[in-house]
Amino acid sequence: xxSEPFIDYQKLFLEMAEELREMDDIGTIASYIPExxxxxxxxxxxxxxxxxxxxxxxxxxxxxxxxxxxSKVLSLALAFELEADKLWDRVGVEPSGTPFxxxxxxxxxxxxxxxxxxxxxxxxxxxxxxxxxKNTKQAFIEFARRVSGNKNIxxxxxxxxxxxxxxxxxxxxxxxxxxxxxxxxxIEVVLDFYxxxxxxxxxCKELAxxxxxxxxxxxxxxxxxxxxxxxxxxxINAIMQLCGFYDEAGEFSFKxxxxxxxxxxxxxxxIHPGKxxxxxxxxxxxxxxxxxxxxxxxxxLTTRTQSSIF
Ligand code: DON
Numbered sequence: 001x002x003s004e005p006f007i008d009y010q011k012l013f014l015e016m017a018e019e020l021r022e023m024d025d026i027g028t029i030a031s032y033i034p035e036x037x038x039x040x041x042x043x044x045x046x047x048x049x050x051x052x053x054x055x056x057x058x059x060x061x062x063x064x065x066x067x068x069x070x071s072k073v074l075s076l077a078l079a080f081e082l083e084a085d086k087l088w089d090r091v092g093v094e095p096s097g098t099p100f101x102x103x104x105x106x107x108x109x110x111x112x113x114x115x116x117x118x119x120x121x122x123x124x125x126x127x128x129x130x131x132x133x134k135n136t137k138q139a140f141i142e143f144a145r146r147v148s149g150n151k152n153i154x155x156x157x158x159x160x161x162x163x164x165x166x167x168x169x170x171x172x173x174x175x176x177x178x179x180x181x182x183x184x185x186x187i188e189v190v191l192d193f194y195x196x197x198x199x200x201x202x203x204c205k206e207l208a209x210x211x212x213x214x215x216x217x218x219x220x221x222x223x224x225x226x227x228x229x230x231x232x233x234x235x236i237n238a239i240m241q242l243c244g245f246y247d248e249a250g251e252f253s254f255k256x257x258x259x260x261x262x263x264x265x266x267x268x269x270x271i272h273p274g275k276x277x278x279x280x281x282x283x284x285x286x287x288x289x290x291x292x293x294x295x296x297x298x299x300x301l302t303t304r305t306q307s308s309i310f
Contacts, residue, residue, distance in 0.1 A: 007305045009048065009056045017058055019300050020044065020293070027284030027292035030264040035162035036066060039265070039283045044293055047204035048278040051216045061204040065281050066159050068263030069100065071200045072122040073211065073244075077236060078143055079116075079128045081228050087128065090182055091121045093235075095242045095249055100289065101169045103176065111180025115243040117261065120173045123183070126194045130185045136193050144200065148210045149223040159199035160192075167195060198263075207269055207279035214240075214259070214271045237271055248288040255299040257308025268294040272307060 030036045045061035080087055096114040098104060106113065106120050113120035133139040137155070144153050174191060177183045183190060202210065213220040218233035228236065240259035245252040252260055260270035266283035268291050278301070282293035302308040 007307065009050075009054065012301065012305060013046075013048075013056050013058055015304065016046065016297055016300060020059075020297060023293055023296055025284070025293070027282075027286050029266070029283045030285060030289070032166060033159065033163045033264070034166065035156075035159045036265060036283075039065065041283050043266075044280075044282045045204040046278065046280045046297065047208045048276050049205075049208040049212055049222075050276045051212065051221050051274070053222060055205070057205060060281070061279075063281075064201040064203050064206075065267060065283070066156060066198075066263070066265035067200050067202050067207060067267050068198045068265040069117070069119075069122070070207065070261045070263040070267050070269050071197050072117050072125070073214075073236065073240065073261050073269070074144060074147070075122065075125045075129060075140070075197055076116045076239070077213075077228050077232070078140070079125045079132075080232050080236065082132050083128060087116075087125075090128070091116050091124045093239055093242075097247055097249075100246045101173070103169070103172060106173065106176055111177040111182040113177070115239060117239060117243045118246065119170055120177060122197075123170065123174050123190060123194055124177065126197060127183050127185055127190045130190050130193055137196055140193075140197070141200075144210065147213065147220055147223070147225055147227055148206065149225075150206055150209070153200065153202060153206060153210070155196045156199040156201050157196075159201075160195040163195045163198065164192070167191065170194065202267075202279075204267075204279040204281050207267060208277045211269050211271065211279075212277045215273055215275060215277045234273075237273055240271070245290055246288065248286075248290055251288075252290075252295065253310075256295065256302050257310045258298070258302060259309075260298070262290040262294070264289055266291045266294065268298065270298055272309065275307070 217230040
């Protein structure tokens, strides 16, 4: 058996700070959701939480930001817990290889999205939750708060409204799926929940702590809340590994080697099962819509510590 290398996180974070000082500063902030244009593009934060609750941070790790698509992992966890394997009748587990909001596969695959992390799949998950939870928005945010024991987690109505005004592609996706019978509820209700879900704000610290359950077999070790069983936790990590970065999922696996999920707000969550969760945030995105510096610093971390899962 190969012994695990000891990771001196303190030293690692000092090295990461140095690496960041030298890193090129490229990329553009997401502007298709008008409210996201107001974010300071020069922000950058990191927070790592180990499963035994050691915490390490850097930069703007206590600033709230729009977690956007990262919240799709949480809605997936709840829907999977409620529906178990029935969920896979309505959404697949295959990588799409297409951008997050693409319509192309959906028509010839008869309204069944490739996976729950592309927009189409996340909309189906929202439909499941609207069917399952009375007062869906309230019930969902209470679930999010319970997972990490953090009452400060909330939606941002400004961002949700802003996306509602420009979310034409999401409207197209949900209408197409409705025509195939894969959306059961009123389109407006499901879209409203979806835009709110994407508008959730967290700091890097809150994000790392919220998703620590995926590093710990489905139980958040900070609160002892069981979010999903161990098998589901493993499967959610597998879906993140293959689908968390859309048409850049291969690149993230290749360079970083951890299950992860990005959001157009510039956040990235990554999980090392059995070890830690880490959240990074840098609003400038690369051409695939993922945080440029976020990807680079995670690549540095797993390379430097030899802690890719592969
Ligand atoms: O639906 C959208 O377009 C956004 N609310 C979320 C997109 C997103 O974060 C894609 N991820 N990288």
